[in-house]
Amino acid sequence: MVKIEDYAPIVGQAMVDELYLLAGRLEGKQIQNINSTAVGGGVAEILTRMIPLLTQLGVQARWDVIKGNEKFFTITKKFHNGLHGVSVDVGKDEYDAFLEVNRENAAAMDFGDIVFVHDPQPVALIERRKDLGRNWIWRCHIDFSKPNPEIWNFLQQFIEQYDSAVFSAPAFARKLAIPQVLISPSIDPLSEKNRDLPEDAIDSVFSRFGIDRSRPVITQISRFDYLKDPLGVIKAYKIAKKHADLQLVLAGGGATDDPEGPVIMQQVKEEADKDKDIFVLFLPPASDFEINALQRGSTVALQKSLKEGFGLTVSEALWKGKPTIASAVGGIPLQITHKYSGILTHSIDGTAYWIKQLIHEPQYAQRLGVNGREHIKNNFLITRHIKDYLLLFISLFRQEDIVYL
């Protein structure tokens, strides 16, 4: 099991000591996380890693999962799509069914001192606040930039009963009557996807896929999904390739519920068939080691998304010191400051231009990579995430701008 002390060589002992200082201020408080799934998805992934670390710091942290039937999860899927801006129609009976499941769970649940509710599925548990009291926080993990107004209005009545709401990116903030806290997601530098790898391990993955490490490699790791714009990546690669020797790796999971997904995949395959330097890798879910090696062995990382929630693959690439070119969407501008810690682009031509620049100017590219890694070390590792959560819990009991603990 990973120990909190294992992070000291990475972020410094002083930073780990500060986590202990903060954790000490939460003595006697039980923190209860509540979400809707124990496995799969980003929320479960981060809680799985974070709860043991909080416990080691001396915080009483627990995690409960609400129970729901198929109908409930069909409704919450509709909510999810609607909050992403997709046109959906939710009937009154569906809102009622949603509330009923929340009320059943709330009646059966034993609540902690601080109730930390993740995402919309369990949001209405807050109805119990009237008779229980306690401190309540609602954490939104999803893109909230253009929510369907009707679903938003329904959720807002519950959200505003919480003490505070937490969002992952500034664009997701709403006009709300409660404080809104910015807490970005994070990567774990000790996980299989991000831990250091020996050169021969990287070599073995590249040779397994037939990629030549002696020539420049540009790589985008993401689902084959319209919003990740793999065809735009191929176009940018082709423009850049007129003046630079390049190989392109597109690697990620294949299946999505995007109706255009199969069409995009087919087009990507057709393009790849025409060029032996394009490698399209459909990776199975448990491919963290391969992703790690592909990122580490690449010359330049790309993330040319049209839309992103946060875009943590950017942090993953930067953590590996890779010069990264990414679209200025979602949480990506938080991770890259243009020309300081990476490159932000807005078009295919701009992406092609910067691919050439970084391939031809390796010293400049390396400086971006070094700065990028340092930026991730300071701002997007799990230790920063733990610090933000501890401050969030402590902030429930203090209202000043400058709090002396």
Place this chain on the structure above:
Amino acid sequence: MNEFYFNTKLDQTLLLGRTAKNIPELLEGVKEVPEASIYYHTHKFLHQHHFLSPEPPNDFSYWIAEVLNDAQLGEIMSSVDIIQFQSLEDLRSRFIEILSEQPHQERRTLLAPQGEEFHFMCSRTFVLRTPHVAHDLEEFTEVLKRVSVNSLYYHIFDAKLRLEKGENDFSRWFRDMGKPELAERVARLDPYTFTLEGLRSRIIRLVEQYGKN
């Protein structure tokens, strides 16, 4: 006995739910947001990119230059010399003055692309006492080598501008310790032109050089 207790600080970022898509909206925001927001937008870069030198500019100038593509106004906003200001209200007034100047009003039509609006945020700062205490200059340098950059940041940046103590905590203690020249040397540093590690090394060198006098 005159001890120096090392504090550290950790920041929480609050979203104000207020955005600007052009210069007039930025100006209105700068006028109305809480002081802690002016602090956030002039110090976030420094804190998050403390390894870079010279440090990237404040958020206002970065947004004007990189998003609105107005290099001239961006440069004027970035050249506001924060070290000269004794309070956040004075600093706010300077930004208002620049953004209100007539030539910049001609840029009223510049619009941020959708999704790249300026988002106003602010900081809540949590101050904690560390177990580290220095009783003399020798102990001071030993501890300063070990504390986090957050601690250095608190005693240098927050002490002067945010807590309006007039000068940084180290200089004040050096003066109390009968080391006025050392106090003056450290007070005269422009901390905004160093990386935090560079600043740490510079202060340690000054203590070693002037602490003996």
